[in-house]
Amino acid sequence: MKPSLPKDPRHIAILRLSALGDVCNLVPTVRALQRQWPKARITWIIGKGEHSLLAGLSGVEFVVFDKATGLAGMRRIWRELADTRFDVLLHMQQAIRASVLSLGLKAKVRVGFDKARAKDFQHWFTQRQITPRNNPHVLESFMDFARLLGVSDDRLMWDLAIPDTAYQEARALAGEAPYIVINPCSNPRLRNFRNWSVKGYASVIEHAFTHHGLKSVLTGGGSAAEREMGDAIEALCQPGSVVNAIGGTSLKGVLALIDEARAVIAPDTGPAHMGNALGTPTLGLYATTNPQRAAPYLWRDFAVNAYPQAVRTYLNKSVGEVSWGQRVRHADAMDLIRTDEVIEKLDALLEHTRPTTTGPTNES
Structure with missing residues (x-):
């Protein structure tokens, strides 16, 4: 019983x-x-x-x-x-x-x-x-x-704790200019295959800087692979458009960076969900995992979704024919994500969440 x-x-x-x-x-x-x-x-x-x-x-x-x-x-x-x-x-x-x-x-x-x-x-x-x-x-x-x-009130609430020292850490890195956070790498586990391309990220950084006046702050862990990717991205970017903070922040510092960012871009990895938890507009990049299951929950409509194409290309099936949560473990799957699609999604996300200012009104 x-x-x-x-x-x-x-x-x-x-x-x-x-x-x-x-x-x-x-x-x-x-x-x-x-x-x-x-x-x-x-x-x-x-x-x-x-x-x-x-x-x-x-x-x-x-x-x-x-x-x-x-x-x-x-x-x-x-x-x-x-x-x-x-x-x-x-x-x-x-x-x-x-x-x-x-x-x-x-x-x-x-x-x-x-x-x-x-x-x-x-x-x-x-x-x-x-x-x-x-x-x-x-x-x-x-x-x-x-x-x-028996819980019926399932409203979404996070209220994560971010100490003042984390905001100080974030501001020392990002400065005063508006910025987006890009966390280019996922967990460096064997056969994870969730990372997008260096050239793709560099193109998005250039677009954000020249069209939106937003510099990019790169975040990530301290592994050799993550540092190498950050250095490669930075090398393709014009001076002043990017701050490479990979391996140089605490997790609370990353939270603070994300909390004060205009937007977050990341593959299927922790900072995408950190952005979601903090209410920061988040653009997820998905090909090897299904965004309907794993994208930032409040920003699923803005996820770049190459998963159906990856399933067709590398598993020879449709999404409906694979199990829920099936991963596409192929090193080339994330290359199915097009740079122009990411830029288009970023433009839409920034427009959708553009801050509105209401000036004083004169009443006669």
């Missing part, structure tokens, strides 16, 4: 370790739970890097797991939470590592993804599953956990 779901949970556990974009998409679910049960404690077991992004999130107690510590790190968390029994554990990570970690957590009921959405046999580690849904966005999949518990 399945355990019943709590009607008035006093302590809710969330298990979601990674990644940066996904934890941003999960925050509205946290806010929905807080509105429904404002007195409930919420403990979020989260990855180390992801915690550095979300640290200070109001009303949330974080327990940080460093994936590099492996089983020893899990045991440390089990000891830390040995005397804690949660009313409900929301197991929101579809990975065997997270499921193993969940075994050492005490909870009256464990909720996971429905069988169609669960990966790595996650349904073996949970007692209740969210309601099946056809082709949901990642954000909606997370919100389904709150809906299963």
